[in-house]
Amino acid sequence: MHRIGFRTAGFAAWPIERALRALREIGYNCVELCLEHPETQPADMTAARCRDLAALLGELGLGLSSVSYHGDGRPAEERAENSLLGVEVAERLDCPILVVNTMRCEPGRGDEQTQAAIDLTRRLLSHSQKRVTLAFEPEPGLVISSVEDMMEFWISVGAPRLDLNDRKMLMGERKLTPSEAAAQRVAVNLDIGHAHITEPSVVAAVERLGAMIVHTHIEDVAGKVHKHLVLGAGELDFAAVRAALDRSSYRGDYVVDMFALGDDPAATAQRCYEAMRRWFGWHIGLVADERLWPDVFTR
Numbered sequence: 001m002h003r004i005g006f007r008t009a010g011f012a013a014w015p016i017e018r019a020l021r022a023l024r025e026i027g028y029n030c031v032e033l034c035l036e037h038p039e040t041q042p043a044d045m046t047a048a049r050c051r052d053l054a055a056l057l058g059e060l061g062l063g064l065s066s067v068s069y070h071g072d073g074r075p076a077e078e079r080a081e082n083s084l085l086g087v088e089v090a091e092r093l094d095c096p097i098l099v100v101n102t103m104r105c106e107p108g109r110g111d112e113q114t115q116a117a118i119d120l121t122r123r124l125l126s127h128s129q130k131r132v133t134l135a136f137e138p139e140p141g142l143v144i145s146s147v148e149d150m151m152e153f154w155i156s157v158g159a160p161r162l163d164l165n166d167r168k169m170l171m172g173e174r175k176l177t178p179s180e181a182a183a184q185r186v187a188v189n190l191d192i193g194h195a196h197i198t199e200p201s202v203v204a205a206v207e208r209l210g211a212m213i214v215h216t217h218i219e220d221v222a223g224k225v226h227k228h229l230v231l232g233a234g235e236l237d238f239a240a241v242r243a244a245l246d247r248s249s250y251r252g253d254y255v256v257d258m259f260a261l262g263d264d265p266a267a268t269a270q271r272c273y274e275a276m277r278r279w280f281g282w283h284i285g286l287v288a289d290e291r292l293w294p295d296v297f298t299r
Contacts, residue, residue, distance in 0.1 A: 004276045005065045005255040007217070009034035011265050016040055016053075020060060022266045026273050030063035032099065032255050034070075035086055042069060042085035050092035065253040066090075066135065066189075066215055068099035076103060080120050084127050091130045097215055098124075099135045099189045102143035113143045114153070121157050125185055135189035135215045138198065140226050146198045147205050150188060154212070158184050191217035191257060192241055193234075197224050202236065206244040213250055217257035218276065228258050230268065231275035238279040254280050 006028050011019035016039040023031060033053070035042045040053075057064055069086035071079040083100060090098045102117045124134055136153070138144050144153055190213045195205040206213065220234030221227065231238065256276060261268040 002251070002280070003030040003063055003065065003253045004028055004273065004280060005030035005032055005063075005253050006269055006272070007032045007034050007068070007255060007257050007259070008037050008040070009068075010259050010261045010269070012037055014265065017056060019265075020056060020062060023269060024060040024062050026266065026270050027277075028269075028273060029061070030065040030253055030255070031057075032066045032068050033064060033089075033093070033095075034068050035082065035089065036070060042082040042089065045085070045089040045092070047092055050089060054093055063253075064093055064095050065255050066097040066099045067093060067095050068189075070099075070101050070137075072101075072104075076116065079103070080123070083120065083124055087124055087128050087132055090132045091128065094130075096131075096133055097135050097187075097189075098132050099137060099215060100124075101137045101139055104142055105145070110143075114156070117143050117153070118156050121186060128185075131185060133185045133187050133214060135187045137189040137191055137194070137217070139191065139194050140197050147195070147208050150209070150212070154184065154186055157186050187214040188212045189215040189217060191219075192236060193217070193219045193221040193228055193257070194226075196221050196236055197226055202241050203244040206241070206248055206250075210248050213245070213248065213252070215252050216245070216250070216254055218254050218280075219257050228260070230258070230271050231279060242280060 004027075006023050008016065008019055008031055011022075014022070016037055019037075020031065033040060035045065054064075067086060067090040069082055071082055074082070083098075086098050086100070090096075103113055106113065121134060136144055136150060138146055138150050144150055188209050190205065190209065192202050194217075195202045199205040218231070219228040220231050220236050221229060222234040254276065256269070256272045258268060258272055
């Protein structure tokens with residue numbers, strides 16, 4: 001069953017325990033534990049610290065949707081070491097998904113940066129003892145910025161084990177099967193706002209990626225501007241996105257990705273939660289009847 005979650009990075013100014021308690025009080029039933037938060041930095045997430053956080057999550061009744069590490073703007077070697085630590089943190093917390101992204105593109109270094117991302121991915125996969133899945137997040141301006149980038153990257157990472165003569169998947173003529181997606185442990189965290197910016201449509205992105213999507217980030221955007229907005233403040237068609245995810249048999253969580261929460265993070269998170277209930281709530285039993293929200297289907 002789907003859950004509604006929130007990324008802890010948005011509460012960077014709050015102690016992590018206070019943030020988790022506030023999110024649970026609002027109504028969220030899972031979180032993405034972001035290793036950029038000052039109190040959950042990768043190097044500080046020892047086995048003892050992970051046990052304490054797991055106990056707190058259990059006490060609050062909060063599920064752990066994913067662990068994530070982005071490290072935007074950090075040097076490549078630091079990002080690599082922290083990503084390796086991120087795998088260990090996910091394993092200590094018994095979390096099957098680590099959400100990651102790639103470096104920002106630098107002019108003239110595209111091939112070099114792509115190969116570096118492939119090499120690091122293989123290191124991360126080898127480093128995992130519990131077969132953590134790496135959910136890559138395509139993002140505008142990064143090495144993996146689009147659906148096409150993600151498909152090419154997936155094939156490149158799996159090159160030793162895949163028949164590269166079969167280009168049908170890359171060309172969109174064949175969809176990846178769930179067993180193929182699971183076997184490689186390289187998957188997608190689909191940020192629907194990013195997809196709105198980089199793709200012809202979010203629905204087209206969902207249809208192309210299909211079984212590769214194991215996690216989502218939810219926010220609104222306006223036009224092609226990369227600014228995360230509360231649901232309803234932009235122009236995304238959430239009914240169409242939800243329907244496309246349903247058709248793709250997506251079974252993961254819906255996680256709000258808002259990092260500019262203003263002076264009152266809890267109030268913004270509350271607004272997000274109310275919007276999420278409106279658009280996605282019946283998927284997790286929060287709304288008994290879709291007819292309670294008729295405007296969802298007429299937007």
